[in-house]
Amino acid sequence: MSEKATINISIFKRLISYLKPYKKLFSFAVICTVLLACLGPSRPLIVGRMVDKYIVQSQNSEMLLIWTAIVIGILVIEGLLQFTNSYLSNLLAQSIIRDIRQKLFGHILSFRMRYFDQTPIGSLVTRLVSDLEAITEVFSSGLMDIAGDLFSLIVIIFLMFFSNWELALMTIIPIPILLFATRIFARAMRNSFQLERIQVNKLNTFVQERITGMSIVQLFNKQKQEYQNFEEINKGHRQAHINAVWANSIFFPIVEMLSSMSIALLLVWGALKAGGKSDLEIKSMYGEIISFTLWVHMLYRPIRQLADKFNILQRGTVRAERVFEILDLEKHVQEQGTKKNLDFDKTISFNDVSFAYKNEEWVLKNINLEIQAGTTVAFVGATGAGKSTIVNLLGRFYEFQKGDILIGDTNLLEIDLNYLRKNIAIVLQDVFLFSDTIHNNITLGDPTISREQVIEAAKTVGAHEFIQRLPGNYDYQVGERGGVLSVGQRQLLAFIRASVYNPHVLILDEATSSVDTESEEMIQKATTELTKGRTSIVIAHRLSTIQNADKIVVLDKGEIKEIGSHTELLKIDGFYRRLFDMQFSEQNRKE
Numbered sequence: 001m002s003e004k005a006t007i008n009i010s011i012f013k014r015l016i017s018y019l020k021p022y023k024k025l026f027s028f029a030v031i032c033t034v035l036l037a038c039l040g041p042s043r044p045l046i047v048g049r050m051v052d053k054y055i056v057q058s059q060n061s062e063m064l065l066i067w068t069a070i071v072i073g074i075l076v077i078e079g080l081l082q083f084t085n086s087y088l089s090n091l092l093a094q095s096i097i098r099d100i101r102q103k104l105f106g107h108i109l110s111f112r113m114r115y116f117d118q119t120p121i122g123s124l125v126t127r128l129v130s131d132l133e134a135i136t137e138v139f140s141s142g143l144m145d146i147a148g149d150l151f152s153l154i155v156i157i158f159l160m161f162f163s164n165w166e167l168a169l170m171t172i173i174p175i176p177i178l179l180f181a182t183r184i185f186a187r188a189m190r191n192s193f194q195l196e197r198i199q200v201n202k203l204n205t206f207v208q209e210r211i212t213g214m215s216i217v218q219l220f221n222k223q224k225q226e227y228q229n230f231e232e233i234n235k236g237h238r239q240a241h242i243n244a245v246w247a248n249s250i251f252f253p254i255v256e257m258l259s260s261m262s263i264a265l266l267l268v269w270g271a272l273k274a275g276g277k278s279d280l281e282i283k284s285m286y287g288e289i290i291s292f293t294l295w296v297h298m299l300y301r302p303i304r305q306l307a308d309k310f311n312i313l314q315r316g317t318v319r320a321e322r323v324f325e326i327l328d329l330e331k332h333v334q335e336q337g338t339k340k341n342l343d344f345d346k347t348i349s350f351n352d353v354s355f356a357y358k359n360e361e362w363v364l365k366n367i368n369l370e371i372q373a374g375t376t377v378a379f380v381g382a383t384g385a386g387k388s389t390i391v392n393l394l395g396r397f398y399e400f401q402k403g404d405i406l407i408g409d410t411n412l413l414e415i416d417l418n419y420l421r422k423n424i425a426i427v428l429q430d431v432f433l434f435s436d437t438i439h440n441n442i443t444l445g446d447p448t449i450s451r452e453q454v455i456e457a458a459k460t461v462g463a464h465e466f467i468q469r470l471p472g473n474y475d476y477q478v479g480e481r482g483g484v485l486s487v488g489q490r491q492l493l494a495f496i497r498a499s500v501y502n503p504h505v506l507i508l509d510e511a512t513s514s515v516d517t518e519s520e521e522m523i524q525k526a527t528t529e530l531t532k533g534r535t536s537i538v539i540a541h542r543l544s545t546i547q548n549a550d551k552i553v554v555l556d557k558g559e560i561k562e563i564g565s566h567t568e569l570l571k572i573d574g575f576y577r578r579l580f581d582m583q584f585s586e587q588n589r590k591e
Contacts, residue, residue, distance in 0.1 A: 011317050014324060015138060018096045025092050032085035033144055037151035039078050041159055041298060046071055048163075048291030085144065093139035100323065101132050107327055113397040114357070115329075121212075122205030127326055130200055131319035138316030146309045149302035156299050160292065167292055170265050174258040178303060181254050192243035197318050199237040206233050259300040266292055335399075337415040344423050344504030345373045346408030348394070348535065353403035355393060363389050365558045367403070371551075376536040378546035380579060381555035387539045391507050394537070395424055425503035429510040431490040438467060439474040442497045449500050457499035461526040463492040488523070495526040506530055507537045543580050552576065
């Protein structure tokens with residue numbers, strides 16, 4: 001428990017460090033908090049003195065009216081201060097969370113693809129949304145309120161002892177019991193918040209994956225099974241929250257009971273003191289008893305609220321722990337090169353390159369290859385041969401473990417990552433489109449690319465006519481992941497996207513493997529246009545699409561088996577010939 005407490009303190013300190021840019025805002029909020037903590041406890045003191053002086057002793061209605069107006073004025077000032085404090089605290093909280101969210105998202109953007117392969121999307125969504133919302137409450141209704149409640153308690157206890165130390169001691173007898181109960185409650189709440197965090201993460205991950213893969217669920221008729229799985233996870237989520245409710249259900253009745261006990265002790269004290277005294281002496285106690293009755297209510301309210309705010313603080317630090325875990329991940333951050341001025345019209349060389357996704361299970365083994373500038377090189381081979389891996393290495397989505405990849409005489413790792421990817425365009429088999437317009441999906445939000453450039457690129461690719469037929473043409477909303485478009489149409493948009501960025505190196509990763517014959521013809525024309533005058537790498541499943549390539553590289557189990565033109569490889573009568581004959585015979589059977 002002590003170790004965990006230390007970790008919490010360090011996390012809390014780290015959260016507080018985000019206050020630095022907002023010192024003025026924080027200072028104003030603190031001033032409001034201190035004024036509120038002083039004004040509130042002063043009212044019972046004033047009311048008690050009013051009773052003693054202007055009701056019991058002199059019955060001065062004029063002065064009573066004046067002091068009543070003063071109390072009302074204090075209440076109005078308190079209301080204004082509460083409004084200001086609430087506004088400033090929430091403004092401060094939202095500003096800090098904006099900074100943390102931007103920092104977290106920017107950090108995630110720098111991760112290697114390996115991290116995303118191993119981490120569920122729902123887990124990252126939880127970190128960026130749910131966890132940060134919980135942290136918001138630390139600053140908006142946790143930290144400032146706890147400070148205000150603690151200061152208010154100090155002022156109340158001081159005024160109680162200042163007024164009557166004997167009565168103050170009698171009144172706070174139940175406080176040690178309350179502090180002990182609060183400690184047990186805090187421990188129970190921390191455990192429940194940890195469980196809640198785990199269950200929220202499980203629920204988000206499960207829902208994200210099932211909704212994304214709904215076609216598979218329905219295709220294999222797994223709706224009932226997945227519903228049952230969801231039901232189990234939902235039960236765990238419910239139980240995590242029930243644990244917190246259970247702790248609250250026990251704690252708050254204890255607070256009310258102890259508050260009533262303090263009032264009872266106050267009345268007992270008054271009864272004992274009244275014994276044997278005259279009516280005038282008894283009446284002189286009225287103001288003091290009224291003040292202490294109001295103070296007791298004010299004393300237990302901050303303590304009860306402290307428990308609430310401490311819950312918020314606990315929940316926020318537990319969630320912050322998960323956020324900081326991601327922010328502290330450095331091994332997944334991709335190393336940046338420094339060179340931003342490079343001639344990409346140079347030979348791309350692979351020198352003894354080897355790569356493994358896991359340990360030494362090599363996907364590529366000792367790849368030695370030269371791709372001349374301005375030529376088209378095609379990679380062919382069976383599934384799992386390592387074709388797409390070469391693309392991923394060239395775009396530095398993954399880092400190779402052995403060897404070197406050079407562009408001219410410059411090592412790929414020395415090139416600035418953003419500059420490298422700005423000069424390499426990749427058209428993937430599975431085109432990802434955002435839930436946005438066609439124009440924005442092509443430009444990816446780049447304001448320097450005009451509508452005219454997009455239209456010109458669409459005409460070059462041969463997609464302008466189909467876009468024009470859509471409602472709103474280039475402003476047509478494609479839906480989530482481009483679901484309202486066909487596979488071929490999505491591929492054509494990817495070609496337009498590659499064209500407007502005018503890359504030096506173009507990579508086509510099985511861009512025609514999933515499209516119909518008509519779309520394939522359009523894509524072939526687009527390919528011919530885009531590959532003119534630039535270094536092009538084509539990964540192909542259909543050998544008919546790469547017969548005009550300057551060089552064809554045949555891969556098998558991560559190794560280069562053959563290199564040559566289409567005609568040369570057919571003459572060798574090796575791997576390529578067998579692949580060609582196999583596809584040719586399959587095509588004949590279909591016909």
